[in-house]
Amino acid sequence: MRAAPPPLAADTTALSRLLGTALDALRGGAQARGGPLPAGGPEAVARRVREALGEPLPETGRGPQEALRTLVRVLAEGAADPAHPLCAAHLHTPPLALAAAADLAASALNPSMDSWDQAPAASALEAEVTAALAAEVFPDAPHPDALVTTGGTESNQLALLLARERHGTVRTVVGANAHHSFRRAVWLLGLPEPVVVPTPSGTMDPEALHEALDRTGEGPVLVVATAGTTDEGLIDPLPALADVCAAHGARVELHVDAAYGGPVLFSRAHRRLLDGLDRARTVTVDLHKLGWQPAAAGLLAVRDAADLAVLGHTADYLNADDDTEAGLPDLLGRSLRTTRRPDVLKTAVTLRALGRTGLGALVDRCMDLAQDLADRVEKAPGLDLRERPTLTTVLFRPAGATDEAVAAIRRTLLAGGRAVLGRAGADGRLWLKATLLNPHTTPGDLDRILTLVEGSTHR
Numbered sequence: 001m002r003a004a005p006p007p008l009a010a011d012t013t014a015l016s017r018l019l020g021t022a023l024d025a026l027r028g029g030a031q032a033r034g035g036p037l038p039a040g041g042p043e044a045v046a047r048r049v050r051e052a053l054g055e056p057l058p059e060t061g062r063g064p065q066e067a068l069r070t071l072v073r074v075l076a077e078g079a080a081d082p083a084h085p086l087c088a089a090h091l092h093t094p095p096l097a098l099a100a101a102a103d104l105a106a107s108a109l110n111p112s113m114d115s116w117d118q119a120p121a122a123s124a125l126e127a128e129v130t131a132a133l134a135a136e137v138f139p140d141a142p143h144p145d146a147l148v149t150t151g152g153t154e155s156n157q158l159a160l161l162l163a164r165e166r167h168g169t170v171r172t173v174v175g176a177n178a179h180h181s182f183r184r185a186v187w188l189l190g191l192p193e194p195v196v197v198p199t200p201s202g203t204m205d206p207e208a209l210h211e212a213l214d215r216t217g218e219g220p221v222l223v224v225a226t227a228g229t230t231d232e233g234l235i236d237p238l239p240a241l242a243d244v245c246a247a248h249g250a251r252v253e254l255h256v257d258a259a260y261g262g263p264v265l266f267s268r269a270h271r272r273l274l275d276g277l278d279r280a281r282t283v284t285v286d287l288h289k290l291g292w293q294p295a296a297a298g299l300l301a302v303r304d305a306a307d308l309a310v311l312g313h314t315a316d317y318l319n320a321d322d323d324t325e326a327g328l329p330d331l332l333g334r335s336l337r338t339t340r341r342p343d344v345l346k347t348a349v350t351l352r353a354l355g356r357t358g359l360g361a362l363v364d365r366c367m368d369l370a371q372d373l374a375d376r377v378e379k380a381p382g383l384d385l386r387e388r389p390t391l392t393t394v395l396f397r398p399a400g401a402t403d404e405a406v407a408a409i410r411r412t413l414l415a416g417g418r419a420v421l422g423r424a425g426a427d428g429r430l431w432l433k434a435t436l437l438n439p440h441t442t443p444g445d446l447d448r449i450l451t452l453v454e455g456s457t458h459r
Contacts, residue, residue, distance in 0.1 A: 030076050093288060210244050229260070231425070260290065421433060
């Protein structure tokens with residue numbers, strides 16, 4: 001007699017039992033790790049994973065409880081935990097509990113966002129939420145819209161694709177501070193290499209942009225500005241750059257990569273930093289950065305929904321013409337992907353739970369933490385601060401240290417599992433980078449970061 005198949009996620013009783021096992025394993029793994037990162041470096045982590053995993057595809061399975069307990073625990077023990085206050089290297093946010101719970105519900109229901117009959121409610125929810133977020137970016141536009149993406153890389157690629165389809169071809173002008181995804185995007189789309197505007201101050205200079213546009217000739221151009229650079233969290237002077245684009249006529253359009261800085265729109269205290277954002281044609285925003293969502297939660301907002309028409313695509317088994325004419329929503333033009341998750345659910349839950357005020361308070365909290373850390377660095381005689389932070393990124397280094405010493409300090413902290421700091425080049429030197437995205441970080445945690453760096457400096 002054949003054994004019964006394993007329960008499905010729709011069996012909420014079975015799911016509840018397994019969820020309890022997974023949560024216990026998460027707790028146990030975090031306790032075993034004991035810090036922001038597993039100690040011992042790559043080989044030690046890989047060895048523990050191999051030992052726990054054993055044979056990846058065994059002839060006979062160990063059962064759901066053992067498999068879940070063992071592998072979730074080893075993953076948690078070997079994680080770089082973004083919820084730990086000393087894990088502050090990257091734009092990798094600790095997700096909110098409510099967003100993670102919503103993501104579990106999305107996984108259990110498993111709608112596929114490529115046809116209405118696979119995702120009736122999810123497709124309606126996505127339409128409402130993306131329209132509202134697009135209006136937040138473009139408050140005065142009559143018909144804004146937004147697509148859900150996997151993050152900034154996909155959003156930036158889509159922005160270039162839309163520009164190419166509007167004009168047949170397009171040149172791109174980017175700052176030297178632009179995200180690396182633009183070079184990959186022009187390669188994938190068969191576009192010319194970007195014209196790169198030097199950014200010695202860290203942001204794009206309007207006069208330098210004007211000169212670069214004069215050199216591009218008469219064809220269409222997409223200018224890429226950045227609101228939240230990866231290395232320093234800087235924001236290009238958006239109003240002045242928009243003025244330069246406008247002065248060069250309709251052939252020049254503006255895209256703003258606000259993957260990092262875009263959610264600052266939720267903050268009443270700081271949203272002025274994004275003045276001029278609404279003058280772009282397209283804008284990238286990531287809510288898995290300053291939005292505290294589990295990855296992925298990217299958006300591409302467009303000023304005019306008509307620009308998205310070029311993404312239209314027909315597959316008779318998903319969006320046959322007669323079904324569309326009969327009123328079934330056509331979802332294939334909402335992404336270059338076919339199968340995709342209902343990532344909008346976690347965002348919708350977060351927006352409903354916290355509102356603009358609640359999200360803005362989280363943004364403000366993390367930006368205050370960055371200012372606090374900068375204050376502490378300035379007061380520490382053995383440390384140098386690069387600049388006062390714009391967003392939540394702080395660059396600092398031991399005074400008088402060589403670049404090799406700075407790199408070694410970071411790796412020493414990583415190998416010991418004591419702190420996760422990033423690295424960034426600026427002003428011809430290498431800096432340690434603290435990216436503060438955890439609103440639960442305390443002043444004591446900031447002191448601990450600096451103490452660990454100073455302690456490693458004197459070894």
